[in-house]
Amino acid sequence: xxxxxxxxxxxxxxxxxxxxxxxxxxxxxxxxxxxxxxxxxxxxxxxxxxxxxxxxxxxxxxxxxxxxxxxxxxxxxxxxxxxxxxxxxxxxxxxxxxxxxx
Amino acid sequence: xxxxxxxxxxxxxxxxxxxxxxxxxxxxxxxxxxxxxxxxxxxxxxxxxxxxxxxxxxxxxxxxxxxxxxxxxxxxxxxxxxxxxxxxxxxxxxxxxxxxxxxxxxxxxxxxxxxxxxxxxxxxxxxxxxxxxxxxxxxxxxxxxxxxxxxxxxxxxxxxxxxxxxxxxxxxxxxxxxxxxxxxxxxxxxxxxxxxxxxxxxxxxxxxxxxxxxxxxxxxxxxxxxxxxxxxxxxxxxxxxxxxxxxxxxxxxxxxxxxxxxxxxxxxxxxxxxxxxxxxxxxxxxxxxxxxxxxxxxxxxxxxxxxxxxxxxxxxxxxxxxxxxxxxxxxxxxxxxxxxxxxxxxxxxxxxxxxxxxxxxxxxxxxxxxxxxxxxxxxxxxxxxxxxxxxxxxxxxxxxxxxxxxxxxxxxxxxxxxxxxxxxxxxxxxxxxxxxxxxxxxxxxxxxxxxxxxxxxxxxxxxxxxxxxxxxxxxxxxxxxxxxxxxxxxxxxxxxxxxxxxxxxxxxxxxxxxxxxxxxxxxxxxxxxxxxxxxxxxxxxxxxxxxxxxxxxxxxxxxxxxxxxxxxxxxxxxxxxxxxxxxxxxxxxxxxxxxxxxxxxxxxxxxxxxxxxxxxxxxxxxxxxxxxxxxxxxxxxxxxxxxxxxxxxxxxxxxxxxxxxxxxxxxxxxxxxxxxxxxxxxxxxxxxxxxxxxxxxxx
Numbered sequence: 001x002x003x004x005x006x007x008x009x010x011x012x013x014x015x016x017x018x019x020x021x022x023x024x025x026x027x028x029x030x031x032x033x034x035x036x037x038x039x040x041x042x043x044x045x046x047x048x049x050x051x052x053x054x055x056x057x058x059x060x061x062x063x064x065x066x067x068x069x070x071x072x073x074x075x076x077x078x079x080x081x082x083x084x085x086x087x088x089x090x091x092x093x094x095x096x097x098x099x100x101x102x
Numbered sequence: 103x104x105x106x107x108x109x110x111x112x113x114x115x116x117x118x119x120x121x122x123x124x125x126x127x128x129x130x131x132x133x134x135x136x137x138x139x140x141x142x143x144x145x146x147x148x149x150x151x152x153x154x155x156x157x158x159x160x161x162x163x164x165x166x167x168x169x170x171x172x173x174x175x176x177x178x179x180x181x182x183x184x185x186x187x188x189x190x191x192x193x194x195x196x197x198x199x200x201x202x203x204x205x206x207x208x209x210x211x212x213x214x215x216x217x218x219x220x221x222x223x224x225x226x227x228x229x230x231x232x233x234x235x236x237x238x239x240x241x242x243x244x245x246x247x248x249x250x251x252x253x254x255x256x257x258x259x260x261x262x263x264x265x266x267x268x269x270x271x272x273x274x275x276x277x278x279x280x281x282x283x284x285x286x287x288x289x290x291x292x293x294x295x296x297x298x299x300x301x302x303x304x305x306x307x308x309x310x311x312x313x314x315x316x317x318x319x320x321x322x323x324x325x326x327x328x329x330x331x332x333x334x335x336x337x338x339x340x341x342x343x344x345x346x347x348x349x350x351x352x353x354x355x356x357x358x359x360x361x362x363x364x365x366x367x368x369x370x371x372x373x374x375x376x377x378x379x380x381x382x383x384x385x386x387x388x389x390x391x392x393x394x395x396x397x398x399x400x401x402x403x404x405x406x407x408x409x410x411x412x413x414x415x416x417x418x419x420x421x422x423x424x425x426x427x428x429x430x431x432x433x434x435x436x437x438x439x440x441x442x443x444x445x446x447x448x449x450x451x452x453x454x455x456x457x458x459x460x461x462x463x464x465x466x467x468x469x470x471x472x473x474x475x476x477x478x479x480x481x482x483x484x485x486x487x488x489x490x491x492x493x494x495x496x497x498x499x500x501x502x503x504x505x506x507x508x509x510x511x512x513x514x515x516x517x518x519x520x521x522x523x524x525x526x527x528x529x530x531x532x533x534x535x536x537x538x539x540x541x542x543x544x545x546x547x548x549x550x551x552x553x554x555x556x557x558x559x560x561x562x563x564x565x566x567x568x569x570x571x572x573x574x575x576x577x578x579x580x581x582x583x584x585x586x587x588x589x590x591x592x593x594x595x596x597x598x599x600x601x602x603x604x605x606x607x608x609x610x611x612x613x614x615x616x617x618x619x620x621x622x623x624x625x626x627x628x629x630x631x632x633x634x635x636x637x638x639x640x641x642x643x644x645x646x647x648x649x650x651x652x653x654x655x656x657x658x659x660x661x662x663x664x665x666x667x668x669x670x671x672x673x674x675x676x677x678x679x680x681x682x683x684x685x686x687x688x689x690x691x692x693x694x695x696x697x698x699x700x701x702x703x704x705x706x707x708x709x710x711x712x713x714x715x716x717x718x719x720x721x722x723x724x725x726x727x728x729x730x731x732x733x734x735x736x737x738x739x740x741x742x743x744x745x746x747x748x749x750x751x752x753x754x755x756x757x758x759x760x761x762x763x764x765x766x767x768x769x770x771x772x773x774x775x776x777x778x779x780x781x782x783x784x785x786x787x788x789x790x791x792x793x794x795x796x797x798x799x800x801x
């Protein structure tokens with residue numbers, strides 16, 4: 001892999017991250033926020049893979065595995081919270097649940 | 103060529119598959135299908151373990167099945183299953199007892215609704231799978247995974263009756279206390295990993311045993327603390343008697359082959375590390391024999407069969423910890439195997455006798471058992487005889503004798519331990535035979551005489567005298583094992599590569615007399631009315647009873663006089679005080695040393711109060727943490743500026759202090775509670791940190 005491919009991939013990963021971040025801020029439905037979070041995690045994961053491949057080391061892949069586990073745990077927790085919120089309070093909109101600050 | 107050890111992967115898989123099928127329920131299973139699936143998942147591991155055990159007993163007994171390997175520089179993370187003599191023996195025992203308990207549960211739980219049945223059997227299967235995974239684990243990660251999964255399952259199963267607040271509280275208590283101890287185990291395992299650079303047990307344990315640094319002591323202590331918590335040893339014992347809130351099959355599995363016994367197994371597994379540290383070994387022996395004595399004493403004063411058996415488990419596992427502490431982990435495993443059989447038998451038989459009784463699981467519910475449930479009663483007698491260690495004909499005698507002999511052979515320190523263990527054996531026989539003799543008494547009045555209607559129709563929850571095959575077969579199999587298993591103890595110990603310890607004739611003879619002494623004690627406690635009433639009332643004894651007065655007059659008083667006469671003490675004394683002390687001791691023992699109250703006062707209540715104070719629930723402000731600096735600033739300004747004359751300069755300062763309140767209100771307004779705002783804040787903060795990092799490393 002040459003430097004040009006690496007920079008393209010890094011740009012792509014930054015773009016993925018930015019898209020996810022924008023989605024997280026712009027969407028109010030909890031499900032879409034979860035999807036955006038997944039996108040935000042996919043960005044750095046791609047970055048690690050690209051960096052690892054460019055330097056020829058295993059660390060990038062190891063970090064990717066870590067991110068994969070993190071994303072799985074995060075989505076499991078997020079969906080569980082979403083389902084619980086749906087059942088208990090019938091909530092879809094993330095902005096309406098603000099009572100936790102008390 | 104495929105290695106026969108690949109079968110190892112198939113040992114925990116059937117219960118795991120049954121858990122997934124029952125837990126997710128993709129096919130909307132009917133009642134019968136749920137029962138069939140649960141039975142298949144519970145029994146299959148035993149039939150997979152059999153050929154593996156045959157291979158192992160045949161001589162080729164070191165098989166490792168790698169599951170997943172990740173090399174990281176010098177370290178490696180290698181998940182694997184391991185077949186060696188210890189895991190074979192324990193795995194076979196766990197699989198057999200698990201199969202029996204799940205078979206029994208099919209009939210025992212047949213009153214439950216389909217949804218509850220599904221939940222129950224899904225969790226029981228997962229419980230069994232977790233224990234098998236832990237036993238067969240070839241690395242610390244798999245080991246810890248099974249260990250934690252078991253803690254989680256026991257939480258759900260103890261709190262199975264979600265409608266009962268005390269069941270949920272008992273589950274929570276078990277979970278929190280065992281998690282607290284698990285943290286020690288995790289720390290110990292991580293330190294070991296740093297030392298050995300590998301998670302594989304066959305590398306890790308020798309590396310840990312040959313270590314010489316100070317860290318070695320810390321690791322051994324951490325491992326011991328983890329085992330004490332999981333095995334409900336003093337001072338962590340309080341969760342086990344409360345765990346009786348779960349259904350009887352849960353208790354049978356929890357107490358015999360899984361969960362509680364896991365701590366003893368872990369100590370035996372890591373025994374090279376513990377044994378290379380004499381101090382930790384002595385601590386383990388002291389805790390073991392202390393817990394054994396305490397559990398047996400407390401069990402005598404219980405009025406509930408299941409609580410009695412719970413204290414008995416605490417005491418018996420104490421014997422295993424003692425064996426490891428004496429440097430004989432092989433003996434501990436021998437006792438593990440025998441204990442798993444007779445303890446599950448005792449729970450299953452007691453559960454069958456008291457099932458559906460309107461007296462719950464209290465000792466009175468055992469009455470009339472010989473006539474009502476003859477098979478279960480005979481099985482219970484077999485289990486109790488094994489627990490008490492009736493010589494030669496029961497398995498319990500052989501394994502307990504091995505522990506006692508190991509203690510005797512350890513030297514002068516060991517003889518003191520032997521004496522304590524011997525007294526414990528007598529107490530064990532007393533509490534073991536109490537329910538047996540109680541069952542000989544006639545049933546309480548209100549059950550044998552029906553108030554109205556046909557006596558037969560109202561009598562004894564319409565159950566046949568002999569249970570179905572699902573109940574009878576496990577009872578008969580386990581009873582046979584509890585009696586004849588004694589012939590296996592010596593082969594087990596020599597199979598693990600050790601000699602069976604033999605004590606001289608005198609201590610062996612004394613130990614053989616212990617069960618008979620205990621039987622006399624139990625008969626006294628059951629058939630002498632005043633003694634029986636005293637034990638009955640001991641649990642909620644508020645005032646001294648008549649028996650206490652008698653005891654006082656005949657035993658305590660002469661003893662005190664003797665002491666006073668010997669010490670030539672002529673001062674007047676306060677008789678009421680001595681008496682009060684003795685009553686307090688019995689009450690203290692019957693409630694498990696009141697350790698619960700200590701935890702409540704030291705840990706739970708301060709924590710609850712802190713949370714309440716922080717949340718402004720009672721007495722606290724709206725936001726004590728946030729308003730503390732503001733209050734401090736106001737107080738400080740007033741203290742400094744207040745005494746001075748009030749000119750314009752002072753007023754300016756006072757105003758700035760008051761402004762702080764407004765700033766605080768504004769700062770609180772940042773907390774909107776909306777996740778999107780927090781996400782933006784997080785992102786801006788991270789970006790700022792990145793900019794600072796970039797700025798400071800700029801060259």
